[in-house]
Amino acid sequence: MSKKKNKVVTIYDIANQLNYSPSTISRALKNHKSIGKDTTKQIQETAKKLGYRPNSLAASLRNNRSNNIGILIARINRPFISSLISGVENSARAAGYNVLISQSDDNYKNEVANAKALYDSRVCGIVASLSMETKNVDHFKQFIEQDIPVVFVDRVPSDLNSYRVIIDNYSAAYKATEHLIQQGCKRIAHFAGAQHLNVYKLRKNGYIDALKAHDIAPDKDLLIYMNTLSFEEGKEATSKLLNMKNPPDGIFSSNDTAAVSAIMQAKEKGVKIPDELAVIGFNDDPLASIVEPALSTISHPAMKMGELSTKRILEHADKEMEKGVSEITILDTEVIIRASSQRIK
Known part of the structure; x- marks a missing residue:
């Protein structure tokens, strides 16, 4: 029965x-x-x-909006993203809002489908960080046309009126590269991300301009483009660089994951870190302080970025902002010097 x-x-x-x-x-x-x-x-x-439970779905149908904030990110298992989500969730919960999380796995089609799912769920706002594959951002226009605030974080589009919470990627990359130069590095390789994403393009530009400012000619053979800046890509790139007739004496990576794999690969090949190869990453992920030697990196205030993103969404509703509002918030970063790059003490 x-x-x-x-x-x-x-x-x-x-x-x-x-x-x-x-x-x-x-x-x-x-x-x-x-x-x-x-x-x-x-x-x-x-x-x-x-045992009564409020019917939030019915309420959202009546109001054409829910008290849910959507988060659309690339990979939830990246420490930067986890901290970003925590920032959003903490602020949302304090204001009586819920959070719906979806990840694209750095796949454009997944991102489009997830955006539609969040839109159909009648979210009151969305925090988004673009996938590595995303070049067209038309799937976010449905939110803007309905006056649903969209806050892009870190990986942001350059051609869409929206809120953006970012860091000065150019300046951060310039400082990271200059740090390696100050440690005596003259042949500095760069692990670059997808160049259609402004975040990685600016980091590459900062790297190149820092070299030029110190009279070091950029070498295209030391500029390594990667799809996802994964551990595997970092390992493969480092192996190729170290097998060059004139290998680099420094590496600036656009994230910590590829930088850590560079340290591990170099150690496998008997290369001394930082004496023979100085390495600096980006994000200050937890693994940066676990690897031996500890990884120098750039701070990336993910938690604060999440909190500010939620604040923008709530302010948009309270102030009844106009459709298509465009506002940029830029947060500070700093170079965190650890043993992987510090030659001069």
């Missing part, structure tokens, strides 16, 4: 039990000031006892 499903409790069930009107029940459950404190307490306690 199959089990009978539990009955869904509605405000009408609570109204019948307490002999109040459904409208009174509804207002009391929302802590409306028109309902007395004692009545509100009685209704809420009865609702809890009966």
Whole structure:
């Protein structure tokens, strides 16, 4: 015999039990000031006892908006992204909002599908960091056209009116490269990400300009383009670089993952870090301080970026901002010097 499903409790069930009107029940459950404190307490306690759950889907259908904030990111297992999500979630929860998270796995088609799913869920705003493959951002226009705020973080589009929370990637890369030069490096390789994404293009430009400013001619053979800046790509690139007739004496990587793999590969080949090869990464992921020697890197305030992104979404609703608003928030970074690059003490 199959089990009978539990009955869904509605405000009408609570109204019948307490002999109040459904409208009174509804207002009391929302802590409306028109309902007395004692009545509100009685209704809420009865609702809890009966197992009542508010129908947020019905509410979102009525209002054409929910109290859910969507997060659309590339890979949830990256420390930067995890910290970003924590920042969004902490701020959202404090304001009484929920968070819906989806990841694209750095795949454009997945990102388009996820954006549609979040839109159909009637999110009240979205925090997004583009996938490595994304060149067309038309799938975000559906949000903007309906005045649903979109806040892009880190990997941001350059041709869409939206909120953007970023760091000065050019300046950070310049400082990272200059640090290696100050340690005596003269042949510095760069692990570059996808160049259609502004974040990686700016990091490459900062690297090149720092070399030129110190009278070091950029060498195209030392500029390594990667698809995802993965551990495997970093390992393969480092092996090729170290097998060159004139190998590099420094590596600036656009993320920590590829930088850590460079250290490990160099150590396997008997190359001394940092004496023969100085390495600096980007993001200050937890693994940067675990690897031996510890990785020098660039701080990336992911948690704060998440908090500010949520703030922008909530402010947009409160201030009734105009459609298509464009606003950029730029956060500071710093060079974190550790043993992987520090030759001069």
